[in-house]
Amino acid sequence: xxxxxxxxxxxxxxxxxxxxxxxxxxxxxxxxxxxxxxxxxxxxxxxxxxxxxxxxxxxxxxxxxxxxxxxxxxxxxxxxxxxxxxxxxxxxxxxxxxxxxxxxxxxxxxxxxxxxxxxxxxxxxxxxxxxxxxxxxxxxxxxxxxxxxxxxxxxxxxxxxxxxxxxxxxxxxxxxxxxxxxxxxxxxxxxxxxxxxxxxxxxxxxxxxxxxxxxxxxxxxxxxxxxxxxxxxxxxxxxxxxxxxxxxxxxxxxxxxxxxxxxxxxxxxxxxxxxxxxxxxxxxxxxxxxxxxxxxxxxxxxxxxxxxxxxxxxxxxxxxxxxxxxxxxxxxxxxxxxxxxxxxxxxxxxxxxxxxxxxxxxxxxxxxxx
Amino acid sequence: xxxxxxxxxxxxxxxxxxxxxxxxxxxxxxxxxxxxxxxxxxxxxxxxxxxxxxxxxxxxxxxxxxxxxxxxxxxxxxxxxxxxxxxxxxxxxxxxxxxxxxxxxxxxxxxxxxxxxxxxxxxxxxxxxxxxxxxxxxxxxxxxxxxxxxxxxxxxxxxxxxxxxxxxxxxxxxxxxxxxxxxxxxxxxxxxxxxxxxxxxxxxxxxxxxxxxxxxxxxxxxxxxxxxxxxxxxxxxxxxxxxxxxxxxxxxxxxxxxxxxxxxxxxxxxxxxxxxxxxxxxxxxxxxxxxxxxxxxxxxx
Amino acid sequence: xxxxxxxxxxxxxxxxxxxxxxxxxxxxxxxxxxxxxxxxxxxxxxxxxxxxxxxxxxxxxxxxxxxxxxxxxxxxxxxxxxxxxxxxxxxxxxxxxxxxxxxxxxxxxxxxxxxxxxxxxxxxxxxxxxxxxxxxxxxxxxxxxxxxxxxxxxxxxxxxxxxxxxxxxxxxxxxxxxxxxxxxxxxxxxxxxxxxxxxxxxxxxxxxxxxxxxxxxxxxxxxxxxxxxxxxxxxxxxxxxxxxxxxxxxxxxxxxxxxxxxxxxxxxxxxxxxxxxxxxxxxxxxxxxxxxxxxxxxxxxxxxxxxxxxxxxxxxxx
Numbered sequence: 001x002x003x004x005x006x007x008x009x010x011x012x013x014x015x016x017x018x019x020x021x022x023x024x025x026x027x028x029x030x031x032x033x034x035x036x037x038x039x040x041x042x043x044x045x046x047x048x049x050x051x052x053x054x055x056x057x058x059x060x061x062x063x064x065x066x067x068x069x070x071x072x073x074x075x076x077x078x079x080x081x082x083x084x085x086x087x088x089x090x091x092x093x094x095x096x097x098x099x100x101x102x103x104x105x106x107x108x109x110x111x112x113x114x115x116x117x118x119x120x121x122x123x124x125x126x127x128x129x130x131x132x133x134x135x136x137x138x139x140x141x142x143x144x145x146x147x148x149x150x151x152x153x154x155x156x157x158x159x160x161x162x163x164x165x166x167x168x169x170x171x172x173x174x175x176x177x178x179x180x181x182x183x184x185x186x187x188x189x190x191x192x193x194x195x196x197x198x199x200x201x202x203x204x205x206x207x208x209x210x211x212x213x214x215x216x217x218x219x220x221x222x223x224x225x226x227x228x229x230x231x232x233x234x235x236x237x238x239x240x241x242x243x244x245x246x247x248x249x250x251x252x253x254x255x256x257x258x259x260x261x262x263x264x265x266x267x268x269x270x271x272x273x274x275x276x277x278x279x280x281x282x283x284x285x286x287x288x289x290x291x292x293x294x295x296x297x298x299x300x301x302x303x304x305x306x307x308x309x310x311x312x313x314x315x316x317x318x319x320x321x322x323x324x325x326x327x328x329x330x331x332x333x334x335x336x337x338x339x340x341x342x343x344x345x346x347x348x349x350x351x352x353x354x355x356x357x358x359x360x361x362x363x364x365x366x367x368x369x370x
Numbered sequence: 371x372x373x374x375x376x377x378x379x380x381x382x383x384x385x386x387x388x389x390x391x392x393x394x395x396x397x398x399x400x401x402x403x404x405x406x407x408x409x410x411x412x413x414x415x416x417x418x419x420x421x422x423x424x425x426x427x428x429x430x431x432x433x434x435x436x437x438x439x440x441x442x443x444x445x446x447x448x449x450x451x452x453x454x455x456x457x458x459x460x461x462x463x464x465x466x467x468x469x470x471x472x473x474x475x476x477x478x479x480x481x482x483x484x485x486x487x488x489x490x491x492x493x494x495x496x497x498x499x500x501x502x503x504x505x506x507x508x509x510x511x512x513x514x515x516x517x518x519x520x521x522x523x524x525x526x527x528x529x530x531x532x533x534x535x536x537x538x539x540x541x542x543x544x545x546x547x548x549x550x551x552x553x554x555x556x557x558x559x560x561x562x563x564x565x566x567x568x569x570x571x572x573x574x575x576x577x578x579x580x581x582x583x584x585x586x587x588x589x590x591x592x593x594x595x596x597x598x599x600x601x602x603x604x605x606x607x608x609x610x611x612x613x614x615x616x617x618x619x620x621x622x623x624x625x626x627x628x629x630x631x632x633x634x635x636x637x638x639x640x641x642x643x644x645x646x647x648x649x650x651x652x653x654x655x656x657x658x659x660x661x662x663x664x665x666x667x668x669x670x671x
Numbered sequence: 672x673x674x675x676x677x678x679x680x681x682x683x684x685x686x687x688x689x690x691x692x693x694x695x696x697x698x699x700x701x702x703x704x705x706x707x708x709x710x711x712x713x714x715x716x717x718x719x720x721x722x723x724x725x726x727x728x729x730x731x732x733x734x735x736x737x738x739x740x741x742x743x744x745x746x747x748x749x750x751x752x753x754x755x756x757x758x759x760x761x762x763x764x765x766x767x768x769x770x771x772x773x774x775x776x777x778x779x780x781x782x783x784x785x786x787x788x789x790x791x792x793x794x795x796x797x798x799x800x801x802x803x804x805x806x807x808x809x810x811x812x813x814x815x816x817x818x819x820x821x822x823x824x825x826x827x828x829x830x831x832x833x834x835x836x837x838x839x840x841x842x843x844x845x846x847x848x849x850x851x852x853x854x855x856x857x858x859x860x861x862x863x864x865x866x867x868x869x870x871x872x873x874x875x876x877x878x879x880x881x882x883x884x885x886x887x888x889x890x891x892x893x894x895x896x897x898x899x900x901x902x903x904x905x906x907x908x909x910x911x912x913x914x915x916x917x918x919x920x921x922x923x924x925x926x927x928x929x930x931x932x933x934x935x936x937x938x939x940x941x942x943x944x945x946x947x948x949x950x951x952x953x954x955x956x957x958x959x960x961x962x963x964x965x966x967x968x969x970x971x972x973x974x975x976x977x978x979x980x981x982x983x984x985x986x987x988x989x
Contacts (some may be wrong), residue, residue, distance in 0.1 A: 084571055113573030125563035130586040136565070139582065140572035186568075193572060513689030516969045520928030525961045528949040529697045605814050609931050612816055613946055628817060632935070639824040646817025654812040661808070 020098035032092035067244030180211035259337030269339035410662025477607030485545035493553025597660035749955035769940030776864035788876025810870025879910035923971030
């Protein structure tokens with residue numbers, strides 16, 4: 001006799017919505033692919049593919065914050081929308097708490113929405129300009145069957161939780177709020193459905209630094225309070241370091257490195273990660289960078305380089321890098337640190353395998369002298 | 371690696387300052403802006419006057435608009451009790467003008483209202499569904515766009531033989547394409563905004579998203595454009611009547627009056643110009659009020 | 672660039688085809704038997720039968736359309752019921768007359784509206800702006816057929832300086848700019864026609880110039896020490912393509928929509944032809960004229976589109 005499955009729309013303490021158990025990852029991403037078709041050429045006839053997300057696999061553990069970093073155009077936002085099932089994927093699987101999503105699988109899309117929500121970047125269009133913010137927040141619960149009054153009360157409670165007094169801010173319109181306040185409303189809206197996991201897509205990128213700090217602390221508080229799991233997407237390395245437990249680095253639609261945050265930031269394995277970290281400016285005026293660690297623009301995602309995609313900008317590139325695509329490796333637990341680089345793979349034939357790159361310092365060029 | 375502590379001590383709640391502006395609803399803001407727009411208010415009053423005159427025509431008009439009199443043909447302004455003179459059949463101009471307002475307002479408002487409902491719905495459907503449905507609807511609309519509106523109105527009502535209902539049909543068909551296009555553009559823009567994505571992410575069904583999030587933001591540009599079309603419709607409708615494609619005589623209608631009085635401009639020029647003046651004032655009023663409404667409704671602080 | 676041109680031209684083709692379909696369908700909108708439409712009322716039954724076979728009225732509608740289209744492509748648009756002259760000739764002759772006043776109207780409107788619109792944009796918010804905006808609103812709201820009558824009253828009836836109607840003292844069909852005798856007939860229609868474009872071009876100019884003046888590079892020019900006039904010249908140059916596009920569109924619009932003015936002034940253009948055809952139920956002329964005018968409008972739009980892209984490479988519609 002199978003035990004009755006708990007309903008997913010209530011959250012009593014202890015989180016009986018948890019179906020998979022403590023060890024089960026909250027989200028397993030396997031071989032995710034999304035190619036966008038665009039037309040080009042004469043009379044818009046030729047069909048080209050923008051390989052926005054190309055064979056991405058990773059795991060999000062329960063209760064952690066996974067940071068995803070990368071430059072513009074590496075596919076972070078597309079990945080976010082794929083995880084949220086906002087755009088259909090071309091291939092690959094997404095397994096939430098041990099179950100697939102959709103017909104014939106464990107949970108329906110609608111149920112998924114109650115478990116996984118997204119916080120958008122604060123732009124002028126992240127909130128409906130015609131609705132007072134409490135109505136924007138209450139929309140989600142009301143769509144899932146809560147009566148108006150109850151939905152509004154949920155909204156007001158959440159406003160209080162994110163630090164905005166509901167009497168003062170509830171009936172305000174988005175254009176009457178500052179950037180930081182709007183972002184808090186965005187967070188409240190995402191929490192209105194009591195999700196277990198939040199995807200934050202550049203959630204603090206548009207804010208001033210001081211406000212950013214406040215919102216980040218709010219996010220940390222809410223994570224403890226609501227027992228949440230975060231996927232935090234950003235291009236700001238410092239922010240990701242502050243808030244993440246593990247970090248995933250993306251380049252041109254692929255995962256190039258993944259590991260615990262201290263490992264990534266202190267001993268990055270992939271040349272791209274090293275270059276990214278080296279391009280951070282130090283607060284110490286004595287540590288100046290004279291040559292940029294990373295030059296040029298990322299290549300075109302329509303026609304990425306063969307083999308390793310980073311080889312065109314990598315100071316360690318060799319023939320094997322053009323011939324074979326490096327594999328990320330198998331992931332075992334939360335302390336696993338993997339990099340998709342031939343230098344990590346003893347069997348690749350790269351001349352530098354086995355030699356760990358020196359500890360990361362801002363003077364990137366000095367490290368390569370070894 | 372970082373030397374800066376990222377505000378671990380930053381307070382969690384900091385927004386307990388009083389709001390700088392009084393919290394006001396959207397329509398209240400619009401109303402407040404309009405309150406100080408004297409031009410719009412004045413011409414809105416003019417419109418109300420015209421509408422009232424049209425509604426209460428039987429009570430206001432001094433004479434029977436259809437009563438002809440061979441003796442008093444084409445009398446000038448102020449002749450005895452004919453405040454605005456008489457037309458070529460001896461009928462009182464003032465009464466005919468007042469009654470004519472009914473026709474003009476009808477032909478001005480009805481096509482726009484119907485076209486807004488039909489064209490707007492088509493546009494929202496095309497904008498929201500996208501893909502082949504969008505292509506089909508918008509290409510068809512483009513074909514009608516390829517006709518100048520005067521030409522199209524004349525063509526449709528001319529081939530159908532004129533008359534009021536054909537005129538209304540023709541005008542409605544002329545106005546559906548631009549309204550459809552406006553609605554489609556607005557819907558496509560709104561559809562791609564983040565809050566619509568957020569609404570989808572919360573698992574709402576499509577119809578709910580359209581009603582609660584898309585429509586509210588689409589109605590405003592459509593409504594503003596429609597209100598600017600009213601004056602065009604009045605002009606076009608009177609133009610159709612002028613060409614004999616509108617109502618049948620002896621129904622009083624400003625455009626028709628202008629046409630029949632044209633022969634008499636050598637005799638009583640000022641009387642003959644009156645119907646046109648009425649058209650002008652009505653059209654101008656609607657134009658200015660719709661402009662004022664557009665400025666007031668453009669809430670984008 | 673040429674790819675884009677080809678694309679736009681190709682795109683216009685289905686639109687033009689759609690236009691022909693609509694024109695073809697117009698005849699079927701008309702009450703009564705379409706064949707009777709195409710014949711004078713006193714035609715014999717044999718004629719009716721002959722015409723039925725010729726135009727293929729006994730065949731399904733798509734075939735009829737196709738036949739009609741083929742004939743139209745060769746220039747055979749039927750024969751006028753009134754004058755028994757080929758429709759194509761009548762329309763093309765009338766078209767040249769219409770183009771005369773339309774072109775004149777647009778150029779007149781442009782020269783005034785551009786200057787006034789720029790002034791309004793430069794003095795935005797001040798009295799000069801409000802006056803100019805007021806003029807443009809009036810221009811758009813005034814029923815131009817009424818204005819024509821008013822002008823006739825003023826200049827022909829009261830003052831008697833300009834002729835009221837017609838195109839030439841002897842009712843001539845040809846027009847030449849050379850003689851004042853002929854030109855003075857064109858003055859009133861042109862002025863009347865220019866009212867609505869005046870309003871619209873003024874509004875567009877004001878909007879375009881105001882937008883350019885708000886750009887940062889204008890500040891830069893001022894900071895470099897350029898005189899206000901020079902700055903204005905730069906702004907105007909940037910706004911010009913947009914305004915020219917509007918002007919072109921207005922021209923196309925006038926050619927197609929001049930029926931009311933031409934009726935008032937009895938100016939023998941396509942509009943007048945149309946209104947005569949409506950009165951006399953001359954369906955071939957009606958159909959032919961509408962077709963040609965609509966196609967002219969499509970062609971004008973296309974030309975404006977391409978010219979605008981040539982001048983301003985930023986504008987490239989998908």
